[in-house]
Amino acid sequence: MSRQNRTxxxxxxxxxxxxxxxxxxxxxxxxxxxxxxxADCSVGSLYHHFGNKEGIAEALFIQGSKQFNQNLLDxxxxxxxxxxxxxxIVTWCCQWVTEQPKLAAYMLSxxxxxxxQAKLEMRELDQSFREALIRWFAxxxxxxxxxxxxxxxxxxxxxxxxxxxxxxxxxxxxTRSPDTIAKVMAEAAxxxxxEV
Amino acid sequence: MSRQNRTxxxxxxxxxxxxxxxxxxxxxxxxxxxxxxxADCSVGSLYHHFGNKEGIAEALFIQGSKQFNQNLLDxxxxxxxxxxxxxxIVTWCCQWVTEQPKLAAYMLSxxxxxxxQAKLEMRELDQSFREALIRWFAxxxxxxxxxxxxxxxxxxxxxxxxxxxxxxxxxxxxTRSPDTIAKVMAEAAxxxxxEV
DNA sequence: GAAAAAACTAGAATAAAATTCTAGAACTAG
DNA sequence: CTAGTTCTAGAATTTTATTCTAGTTTTTTC
Numbered sequence: 001m002s003r004q005n006r007t008x009x010x011x012x013x014x015x016x017x018x019x020x021x022x023x024x025x026x027x028x029x030x031x032x033x034x035x036x037x038x039a040d041c042s043v044g045s046l047y048h049h050f051g052n053k054e055g056i057a058e059a060l061f062i063q064g065s066k067q068f069n070q071n072l073l074d075x076x077x078x079x080x081x082x083x084x085x086x087x088x089i090v091t092w093c094c095q096w097v098t099e100q101p102k103l104a105a106y107m108l109s110x111x112x113x114x115x116x117q118a119k120l121e122m123r124e125l126d127q128s129f130r131e132a133l134i135r136w137f138a139x140x141x142x143x144x145x146x147x148x149x150x151x152x153x154x155x156x157x158x159x160x161x162x163x164x165x166x167x168x169x170x171x172x173x174x175t176r177s178p179d180t181i182a183k184v185m186a187e188a189a190x191x192x193x194x195e196v
Numbered sequence: 197m198s199r200q201n202r203t204x205x206x207x208x209x210x211x212x213x214x215x216x217x218x219x220x221x222x223x224x225x226x227x228x229x230x231x232x233x234x235a236d237c238s239v240g241s242l243y244h245h246f247g248n249k250e251g252i253a254e255a256l257f258i259q260g261s262k263q264f265n266q267n268l269l270d271x272x273x274x275x276x277x278x279x280x281x282x283x284x285i286v287t288w289c290c291q292w293v294t295e296q297p298k299l300a301a302y303m304l305s306x307x308x309x310x311x312x313q314a315k316l317e318m319r320e321l322d323q324s325f326r327e328a329l330i331r332w333f334a335x336x337x338x339x340x341x342x343x344x345x346x347x348x349x350x351x352x353x354x355x356x357x358x359x360x361x362x363x364x365x366x367x368x369x370x371t372r373s374p375d376t377i378a379k380v381m382a383e384a385a386x387x388x389x390x391e392v
Numbered sequence: 393g394a395a396a397a398a399a400c401t402a403g404a405a406t407a408a409a410a411t412t413c414t415a416g417a418a419c420t421a422g
Numbered sequence: 423c424t425a426g427t428t429c430t431a432g433a434a435t436t437t438t439a440t441t442c443t444a445g446t447t448t449t450t451t452c
Contacts, residue, residue: 003419007429026309028224028250031409042431047411049429054224111305111367113222126369149380152370153361157384160360164352171307173322174348184345188353191392192384199448203400227438238402243440245400 011049013039015063018056023102027057027110054113061112062121064103069129071096072159076136082145085136086193087186089158094182097166105170108163147195158189207245209235211259214252219298223253223306253306254314260303261318265325267292272332278341281332282389283382285354290378293362301366304359343391354385 001009017038021030032053036046050056075092079085097104114122130151137154140146149157162185168174178185197205213234217226228249232242246252271288275281293300310318326347333350336342345353358381364370374381 003429010430029309032411033409043411043433044413044431045429052411105307109307111301111363113225150372150377152364152372153357153377153380153384156357156360156364157381160357161349161352161388162356163360164356165349167307168348168352176346176348181346181349184349185353188349188388191390192357192388194387196387199400206401228440229438239404239440240402240442241400248440 007049010039010041010045014041014046014050014056015060019060019102019106022057022060022110023105027053054115057110057112058114058118060106061110061114062118062125064107065122065125067103068096068107069125073129073132076133082140082143083190083194085140086146086158086190090162090186090189091182093159093162093166094178094185097162097170098177098179101170104166108167108170144195146193149193154193157192161185161188203245206235206237206241210237210242210246210252211256215256215298215302218253218256218306219301223249250309250311253308254310256302257306257308257310258314258317258321260299261321263299264292264303265321269325269328272329278336278339278390279386281336282342282354282386286358286382286385287378289355289358289362290374290381293358293366294373294375297366300362304363304366340391342389345389350389353388357381357384 014035017035018030021034021038024030032043032046035041035056036043039046046056050059072089072092075088076085079088097108133155134151137146137151141148146154162178165174165181165185166178169176169178210231213231214226217230217234220226228239228242231237231252232239235242242252246255268285268288271284272281275284293304329351330347333342333347337344342350358374361370361377361381362374365372365374
């Protein structure tokens with residue numbers, strides 16, 4: 001195997017070990033030594049690739065954001081009409097949380113303090129996500145299918161209830177998994193943004 | 197001043213110093229030494245009262261939850277009709293986040309790993325909050341003002357979008373403060389739970 | 393109201409953990 | 423081929439959290 005491959009495998013092992021530890025024990029309480037052991041990685045390699053423990057947390061967060069944005073858009077862009085599009089976002093969120101509870105718990109429950117470098121990267125991600133959303137939403141607002149609101153409120157309105165519910169489920173405070181309430185959440189989201 | 201008073205002042209100083217540091221730098225990166233200095237407290241006292249750094253985080257979280265639940269209920273119980281009640285929750289959330297951004301950032305952005313002791317306390321808090329909510333909601337569901345849904349979805353439906361928006365604002369990703377969009381959020385929340 | 397127990401404060405000492413450093417191996421480009 | 427770069431390794435160090443011992447103040451008990 002090429003070094004490039006071995007290296008990228010090592011990094012994945014570290015990220016995956018870190019995700020497990022972070023979600024089980026919290027970032028604070030997981031020590032680098034445990035990640036090292038789980039991932040079969042040396043101190044030197046880890047610090048070479050990630051800088052420090054927070055660098056791992058940051059890399060996980062950015063990776064997760066990319067995946068989240070990409071998959072949400074994939075689900076949305078399949079639809080042309082407002083109602084199925086909006087509902088698809090909600091349904092996809094419910095599935096995502098239920099199927100990848102660890103990643104979801106990580107993404108939904110921690111606000112990572114990002115380095116300046118990472119902030120820039122996130123800003124770009126946010127920016128292009130926002131633009132893609134606008135391309136889908138604008139015509140449906142024009143056409144009168146959707147209420148005309150300040151743009152930044154659409155995503156919270158549509159995904160907010162589901163994500164909030166998910167947080168409660170992920171921390172054991174609710175017992176029904178999000179995918180079992182997808183229909184209800186989708187309908188409610190639609191009612192909250194449709195033009196009346 | 198009595199010792200009781202001095203002690204409780206010391207604890208408040210620690211909590212307040214910790215909140216500042218935690219929200220500015222993150223729990224991970226704030227060190228106990230900084231809190232000690234800000235709060236003018238000795239190592240021994242801090243560990244006597246809080247056990248360890250996470251004990252501080254935990255105390256803050258529980259204090260914040262109590263305040264959140266209490267104030268939300270206060271806002272809600274002023275109203276009898278479903279529509280103004282639901283809207284009052286949203287409006288209050290917007291205010292709370294805007295007025296106490298540090299506490300809100302702390303409460304909304306961190307899932308604290310609680311000790312068993314604290315988990316019990318939270319469970320009781322959750323339980324009595326839930327019961328109080330049911331007392332208000334049940335009659336309005338009966339009367340047909342509100343859709344009849346699985347009970348755990350009402351709170352996420354009503355406050356989810358606002359809290360999700362708030363997270364974005366608190367982390368600098370949106371610029372308009374929540375209180376400026378309260379009306380829109382309140383109307384949308386109402387549409388999502390009203391019987392049609 | 394004296395004696396004993398409990399709560400609290402203080403900071404030095406210790407333990408635990410993160411991070412740096414030095415050295416060498418593996419690869420890459422000129 | 424060789425000079426530079428990336429990567430691995432783990433020992434050494436630094437940083438930080440936590441424990442411990444001792445003394446003080448307050449409360450309780452008899």
